[in-house]
Amino acid sequence: MREITDEDDLRQLVGDPAPQALAKERDHLHELDRAWLAASPFCLLATSAPDGTCDVSPRGDPPGVVHVLDDRTVALPERPGNRRVDGLRNVLGNPHVGLLSLLPGRGDSLRVNGRARLVTDAPFLDDMVVKGHRPLLAVVVEVEQVFSHCSKAFLRSQLWDPQTWTPRAAPPRAQLAKALERPETPLEELERYYGPSYAEGLYRS
Numbered sequence: 001m002r003e004i005t006d007e008d009d010l011r012q013l014v015g016d017p018a019p020q021a022l023a024k025e026r027d028h029l030h031e032l033d034r035a036w037l038a039a040s041p042f043c044l045l046a047t048s049a050p051d052g053t054c055d056v057s058p059r060g061d062p063p064g065v066v067h068v069l070d071d072r073t074v075a076l077p078e079r080p081g082n083r084r085v086d087g088l089r090n091v092l093g094n095p096h097v098g099l100l101s102l103l104p105g106r107g108d109s110l111r112v113n114g115r116a117r118l119v120t121d122a123p124f125l126d127d128m129v130v131k132g133h134r135p136l137l138a139v140v141v142e143v144e145q146v147f148s149h150c151s152k153a154f155l156r157s158q159l160w161d162p163q164t165w166t167p168r169a170a171p172p173r174a175q176l177a178k179a180l181e182r183p184e185t186p187l188e189e190l191e192r193y194y195g196p197s198y199a200e201g202l203y204r205s
Helices: 007-014 017-024 031-039 086-093 122-127 152-157 171-179 189-193 196-202
Strands: 042-048 054-060 067-069 073-077 096-102 109-119 138-149
Touching: 031 067, 031 109, 042 086, 054 086, 067 122, 073 122, 086 109, 086 138, 096 138, 122 138, 171 189
Parallel strands: none
Antiparallel strands: 042 054, 042 096, 067 073, 073 138, 096 109, 109 138
């Protein structure tokens, strides 16, 4: 196994990007980016702590989960979760973040990179109310880089093709929790917890 340790070696192996791949970067949102974000119900938030440890957190809501404040600023609501707040703690020590916004059924995706901060009591939080839940805080991202990804990864993985879906290829969530997280809890209790009623608490703290 030969390790690549510098960019010259990397470039010799993979080559240089096409000019259009470099030119597609923007430092603000185009109206087409705004339309994409308004339609997207899901994104991934990537963060890194000052020591270099990383976190990628999935974020989902009704369409518009990434709330556009203006052409250079977006915001993500913080919804109730497990309270680990790994990504939020990273932002406190290192503001550099990356967002990857997806549109179900589409192979392309939208990347937004920038500098984040955590805010509360902002008036735009009223626009993020879902099922009566107003988020306690939001991740506000000052946009530094925006561009679209092509469909190759989704085409290779056939992610949106239902014929390729195998949800039972891995053990159910309750079994994973029993084996890896909560071995003292009866499996029947975990199956009830992760059952149909689980969705009822999505917006409750």
